Amino acid sequence: MIPGHEIKKKHIWHLVIGKYRRHRNQQTLSSVARETAISLPDDSPILAIFKSAAVKLNDRQDRHERLVKLSRDITIESKRIIFLLHSAITKETCEKAVSEAITRLQKLAKGPIKSIGLELENIPSYLHWRAVTPGFQEYVEARTLCSLMQTQNIITFQEMQDELTYKIENEENEKERSVITMLTQNDYMLGIADLTGELMRRAINSIASGDSEECFNCCQNVRDLYTGYLGVTGCSRDLMRKLTTTRRNVEKVEAAVYALRVRGGEAPPALLAAAPPSWDAASAHSDDEGFF
Amino acid sequence: MSGNLVINNIFSDFQKSLDEEQEIREVIRNICKDVDSIYRSVTTILQVIHYNEDGIAPACLQAREMFEKARAGYAKLKDAVPPTDYYKYQDHWRFMTQRFCYLISLTIWLEKGIMASHETVAEILGISATEEKEGFHLDIEDYLVGLLNLCSELSRLAVNSVTRGDYNRPLQISKFVMELNAGFRLLNLKNDHLRKRFDALKYDVKKIEEVVYDLSIRGLLPKTEPEEVVAES
Incomplete structure (x- = not known):
C-alpha cells in the first residue's frame, strides 16, 4: 500500500458523494436510458416481433455455416483428386488414376454435395450461393479434368447437373422425391476457367x-x-x-x-x-x- | 470459334443463358426505376412532419396513396422475376425495399404510434412475408434495416418537435426507440451490413435521450405521465 492511499481514496469518495448529492433530485442521461429500458414489459409486441426475427436470422446463419463447412470439404477432396490425376505418368497408371478419381468423385457427389442439396431443398436458391460457390468451382474443375482424361471431352453443364440429381426415398409413404443440388452455370464456367x-x-x-x-x-x-x-x-x-x-x-x-x-x-x-x-x-x- | 464442338457448345449455351439473364435484368431495372421514383416522392411528402404538426395527417394519407402505387409496381416486379431467382436479382430492389420499409413503418407510427410488423409491411407492398423456395417476398433483413432507418428519422423528429414546442413527442419517441433498441439486442447479428447499420443506432438513441434530458432538467416535461420518465434517483 502506498502511504496516503487511504486519505486519497476517502477524498475521491467525498467528491463522488458530493456529485451524487448535487444531482440527487435530477436525472442523468444514463438514468433516463436505464429507466426507459427497465420499464419495457416482457411481453411487448415489439419484442415479440424481434424474437421471431431473431429465430429467422439465426436459422439463416446456422445454415450458412453448415454450408460453408460442406463446401470446404468438397474443395479439399476435389484438390486431392486433381492431384491424384496429375500424379499419373504412364498410360496404365493414368487409367488407374482416372478410375480411382471417378469413384472418389462419386463419393463426393453422394456425400457432401448431396447434403447441400438436402440442406437447400426448401430454401430459395442463390440465398447461400456465396457459401457454396468455392466448393462447386473446385468440384467442377476436378470433374471436368477427370472427364477430359477419360473421354477426351469436357462434361457439359447439363450432364453435370443431371449427375447431381438424387432420388430420395421417403420412408413413411414410400414415395420417391427428387432433390437437385443446383449448380449454377456461372460456377460451372468459373470451374472451367480454373x-x-x-x-x-x-x-x-x-x-x-x-x-x-x-x-x-x-x-x-x-x-x-x-x-x-x-x-x-x-x-x-x-x-x-x-x-x-x-x-x-x-x-x-x-x-x-x-x-x-x-x-x-x-x-x-x-x-x-x-x-x-x-x-x-x-x-x-x-x-x-x-x-x- | 474453335474447332472443338463440345467446347463450342459449352460456350454457346453459356452465352444464351447470359443473354436471357441480361434481358430479365433489363426488365427489372426498368420497373425498379419507376418504383424508385415513388419512394423518393413519399420521402419528400413526409418531410412536412418536421415543421408542421397539422400537416402530418394529410401527409400520411398522401403517403398511403403512394404506397398503393408502389404495390402495383411490386406486383409487376413479382411477375418479372423468375420465382426461383429472388436472391439472384435481389440487388436491384434491395435498397428501394429498405426505403419502403422505413416509409411504411414511419407512416404507421405517425398514424397509430405502433411498430409495423414484418407481415404488415409486406401486406402493404402486396408481397409475401414468408421466405419460401419460390416466390417474391419481403426479406427479413430489409425489413430490419427499414426499422433502423425509422429510428434515425425519429431522432430528427424528436429534435424538431421540441423546436415546434411539442414536448410530449420526444417522450413518445424515446420510449419507442428504446423498445426497438432492446429488440435489436435480441438479434445475433454477424458482421454484415445489418450489423453495421445497427451499430449506428446508438447515436440515434443518444440524440433522443439528450433531448429528453434537456427537457427534464428544465422541467419542461408534461406532467401527465411523470412516473414514466421523471425517475427519482
Missing part, C-alpha cells in the same frame, strides 16, 4: 513423361477454352477476374509447346519441362489455386 490451369500443368507434365501428343492436345484444349471465353459478352465480375489467369495459362502452355517443337530433338524431355523459355519467367507466378 481447368485451364490444370491443363497447363498437365501439358508440362506430359512433356516430362515424353508424351508430346498429349501435350499438344492439352495445349489445343486450353486455346479452345480461352477462345471461348474471349467470345462471351456480359459475364460476371468473378469470371472477368479469372480470365487474366486463364490468359497467362495459355501463354505458358504455348511457350512449353514451342520449346518442345524447337528443341525437342536436342534435349532430354525432363530438361525441356524444367526450363521454359526465358520470356515466360516474368509471368511465371500464378494466383490460380489461391485461397479457398
Whole structure:
C-alpha cells in the first residue's frame, strides 16, 4: 500500500458523494436510458416481433455455416483428386488414376454435395450461393479434368447437373422425391476457367513423361477454352477476374509447346519441362489455386 | 470459334443463358426505376412532419396513396422475376425495399404510434412475408434495416418537435426507440451490413435521450405521465 492511499481514496469518495448529492433530485442521461429500458414489459409486441426475427436470422446463419463447412470439404477432396490425376505418368497408371478419381468423385457427389442439396431443398436458391460457390468451382474443375482424361471431352453443364440429381426415398409413404443440388452455370464456367490451369500443368507434365501428343492436345484444349471465353459478352465480375489467369495459362502452355517443337530433338524431355523459355519467367507466378 | 464442338457448345449455351439473364435484368431495372421514383416522392411528402404538426395527417394519407402505387409496381416486379431467382436479382430492389420499409413503418407510427410488423409491411407492398423456395417476398433483413432507418428519422423528429414546442413527442419517441433498441439486442447479428447499420443506432438513441434530458432538467416535461420518465434517483 502506498502511504496516503487511504486519505486519497476517502477524498475521491467525498467528491463522488458530493456529485451524487448535487444531482440527487435530477436525472442523468444514463438514468433516463436505464429507466426507459427497465420499464419495457416482457411481453411487448415489439419484442415479440424481434424474437421471431431473431429465430429467422439465426436459422439463416446456422445454415450458412453448415454450408460453408460442406463446401470446404468438397474443395479439399476435389484438390486431392486433381492431384491424384496429375500424379499419373504412364498410360496404365493414368487409367488407374482416372478410375480411382471417378469413384472418389462419386463419393463426393453422394456425400457432401448431396447434403447441400438436402440442406437447400426448401430454401430459395442463390440465398447461400456465396457459401457454396468455392466448393462447386473446385468440384467442377476436378470433374471436368477427370472427364477430359477419360473421354477426351469436357462434361457439359447439363450432364453435370443431371449427375447431381438424387432420388430420395421417403420412408413413411414410400414415395420417391427428387432433390437437385443446383449448380449454377456461372460456377460451372468459373470451374472451367480454373481447368485451364490444370491443363497447363498437365501439358508440362506430359512433356516430362515424353508424351508430346498429349501435350499438344492439352495445349489445343486450353486455346479452345480461352477462345471461348474471349467470345462471351456480359459475364460476371468473378469470371472477368479469372480470365487474366486463364490468359497467362495459355501463354505458358504455348511457350512449353514451342520449346518442345524447337528443341525437342536436342534435349532430354525432363530438361525441356524444367526450363521454359526465358520470356515466360516474368509471368511465371500464378494466383490460380489461391485461397479457398 | 474453335474447332472443338463440345467446347463450342459449352460456350454457346453459356452465352444464351447470359443473354436471357441480361434481358430479365433489363426488365427489372426498368420497373425498379419507376418504383424508385415513388419512394423518393413519399420521402419528400413526409418531410412536412418536421415543421408542421397539422400537416402530418394529410401527409400520411398522401403517403398511403403512394404506397398503393408502389404495390402495383411490386406486383409487376413479382411477375418479372423468375420465382426461383429472388436472391439472384435481389440487388436491384434491395435498397428501394429498405426505403419502403422505413416509409411504411414511419407512416404507421405517425398514424397509430405502433411498430409495423414484418407481415404488415409486406401486406402493404402486396408481397409475401414468408421466405419460401419460390416466390417474391419481403426479406427479413430489409425489413430490419427499414426499422433502423425509422429510428434515425425519429431522432430528427424528436429534435424538431421540441423546436415546434411539442414536448410530449420526444417522450413518445424515446420510449419507442428504446423498445426497438432492446429488440435489436435480441438479434445475433454477424458482421454484415445489418450489423453495421445497427451499430449506428446508438447515436440515434443518444440524440433522443439528450433531448429528453434537456427537457427534464428544465422541467419542461408534461406532467401527465411523470412516473414514466421523471425517475427519482
